Amino acid sequence: MAHRPIVGVLSACVWLAACDPFHTELGTDDVVRREATEVVPAPSAPSALRVATWNIKFAGGRIDFFWDCFGDRVLMERSEVETNLAALAAAIDQLDVDVLFVQELDLNSKRTDHLDQLQWLLDHTDLSHGVYGSGWRADYVPSDGLGAIDNGSAILSRFPIEDPARIPLALRSDQSAIERYFYLRRHILTANVRLGPDRTLAVANLHTSAYGTDGTKLSQIERFHELLTEWDAAGIEFLAGGDLNTLPPGTVQQRDFPDTVCEDEEFIADDYTLEADWATPLYRDFAAAIPLADYQADNAAHFTHTVDGRGFWNRKLDYLFTNLSFDTTRSQTHLDMARGGIETMPLSDHAPVSAVLELGP
Amino acid sequence: MRWVSLLVLLVAASASGQPPPQESARVLGAKEHEIALFQPSRFGLGHDLQLESRLVLFGLMPNVALRWRALQRGEWHGALRAQLTYPGLLVRAVSREGAGGLLPPDTEPIETVMIDLRYLQSYVTEHVDATLGVGVEVAPRGRDAGNQAILDFPWLYPRFGALHRSAVLRVEASIVGRLPHGFGLGADLTTFALLGEGGGWSVELGGVLRHQPTEHFILELGFRVARSRLPVGDRWHWLPTLDLRFPFDRG
Numbered sequence: 137m138a139h140r141p142i143v144g145v146l147s148a149c150v151w152l153a154a155c156d157p158f159h160t161e162l163g164t165d166d167v168v169r170r171e172a173t174e175v176v177p178a179p180s181a182p183s184a185l186r187v188a189t190w191n192i193k194f195a196g197g198r199i200d201f202f203w204d205c206f207g208d209r210v211l212m213e214r215s216e217v218e219t220n221l222a223a224l225a226a227a228i229d230q231l232d233v234d235v236l237f238v239q240e241l242d243l244n245s246k247r248t249d250h251l252d253q254l255q256w257l258l259d260h261t262d263l264s265h266g267v268y269g270s271g272w273r274a275d276y277v278p279s280d281g282l283g284a285i286d287n288g289s290a291i292l293s294r295f296p297i298e299d300p301a302r303i304p305l306a307l308r309s310d311q312s313a314i315e316r317y318f319y320l321r322r323h324i325l326t327a328n329v330r331l332g333p334d335r336t337l338a339v340a341n342l343h344t345s346a347y348g349t350d351g352t353k354l355s356q357i358e359r360f361h362e363l364l365t366e367w368d369a370a371g372i373e374f375l376a377g378g379d380l381n382t383l384p385p386g387t388v389q390q391r392d393f394p395d396t397v398c399e400d401e402e403f404i405a406d407d408y409t410l411e412a413d414w415a416t417p418l419y420r421d422f423a424a425a426i427p428l429a430d431y432q433a434d435n436a437a438h439f440t441h442t443v444d445g446r447g448f449w450n451r452k453l454d455y456l457f458t459n460l461s462f463d464t465t466r467s468q469t470h471l472d473m474a475r476g477g478i479e480t481m482p483l484s485d486h487a488p489v490s491a492v493l494e495l496g497p
Numbered sequence: 498m499r500w501v502s503l504l505v506l507l508v509a510a511s512a513s514g515q516p517p518p519q520e521s522a523r524v525l526g527a528k529e530h531e532i533a534l535f536q537p538s539r540f541g542l543g544h545d546l547q548l549e550s551r552l553v554l555f556g557l558m559p560n561v562a563l564r565w566r567a568l569q570r571g572e573w574h575g576a577l578r579a580q581l582t583y584p585g586l587l588v589r590a591v592s593r594e595g596a597g598g599l600l601p602p603d604t605e606p607i608e609t610v611m612i613d614l615r616y617l618q619s620y621v622t623e624h625v626d627a628t629l630g631v632g633v634e635v636a637p638r639g640r641d642a643g644n645q646a647i648l649d650f651p652w653l654y655p656r657f658g659a660l661h662r663s664a665v666l667r668v669e670a671s672i673v674g675r676l677p678h679g680f681g682l683g684a685d686l687t688t689f690a691l692l693g694e695g696g697g698w699s700v701e702l703g704g705v706l707r708h709q710p711t712e713h714f715i716l717e718l719g720f721r722v723a724r725s726r727l728p729v730g731d732r733w734h735w736l737p738t739l740d741l742r743f744p745f746d747r748g
Contacts, residue, residue: 208602210602246649250728279597279598280598283649283650283729284729
């Protein structure tokens, strides 16, 4: 009987140890809905939507961070974050989109001085409605001085957004348990964009694993394709896309990119030769904003990524798909001022892809 | 209510015959000492003075405190406690690449000494030691530490808040008693208020079960729960705690 208090305390410790002390676990409902401080009325009964996808690198611009191996920066000053966000907001307004998929947006991270970037963009662009799903959240990441982090993907729109949800994807299996606990948790962010009283558009924003060699990325892309197939079979009209971190079929250069300078294998993403057909089912079953034939005719015209701010886009990782149709004559990869009307290289390590989605009757 | 009554009864069972609790305004007598693993080790200096230091941290964060029992009237004891802490070595140690890097490698630590002043008032009977404390912590410095050097690791933020704010106010209440068979029980509530731009607060609730199987060994198992509203956002955390204390008397 005298040992009961000890047993109780030990049991409590075991129970507590089984919890999530840094709050890194994420579920389907770990989503955030936001509106601009001053909501701009949505257009009525659109017959087409201008849409885009853009990995904004948490408004890091072309600062050389430690993880891209071009520098050693970890944290940004508030003024740097706001300056870069202002440039992104100006570019977003120039894209003149109705729906925008964003990857790598910080909601409350020490590296971006805890600025709520979703609210900031809603308040400084024509897009008044937003939803966000965390892909990397921890009260504290005890590595490299990163500290608190909440980074994920978002969908911004001129139209109200309903039913946001986060579909968790497979976690990397090639990491230790402690690394995995603090690591990114990839997901598909889904929602319905309310286009009118009787019409919604399902949207799905994906950002897959950039690193790892355990096949996790393939399973994430397959889950994405499976979701879109289910929607299509159910007669749900959708727009889907994001940063798939894989190359389209028919890419000429699949390895040895000039911006690969990391020696730490954890941050190397330089060989896509085993991924040559991972995106094939998406191109086969759905309409792409940049048709595969156009891409294969001129890879470089549609590159969207480089980690080297002093170089130029050298691979395509960003996509838009639909089961409706795009006006492909108006699809655009915004490489620079001459090819897309925006000097995008200084803004992020990804270029935006925009298109016109035809809604039909 | 039954649980509260039981807690009070258990805590009030007996507080006599043990070293005064760490939180108390009472101090160790001359030549009475106590080495602790995580809590401050204590050394009775006589004349109602007690020297304290967290020895396990001393190499990384030199720290020393003096507790002076300034008054005793019947069951009431009052004490002043002053602590000096140099955080520079610790900040350098945790500013590094890779795992364990709590701060970026290029963090410039603020050269300062943190000054923690507290007044403690204890009500001590044969059965209970209840203490209320109020204090303030400051860190005089020539420049602001900025975003880069904030130790926003759970539990550390309010304890190093003086490095980034004007001051940190601290109010704490605790009660300690003893159970039969060498067991004891304690509970405390500690609040931190970060003053200055950005502000913030944190409230910590702690509970501890103590066992003293011999005169010279005390084992403590417990927990702490914190609820905070800080510039980094709203937070709550828990922490199981363990400590070993070794009281002895050189006399």
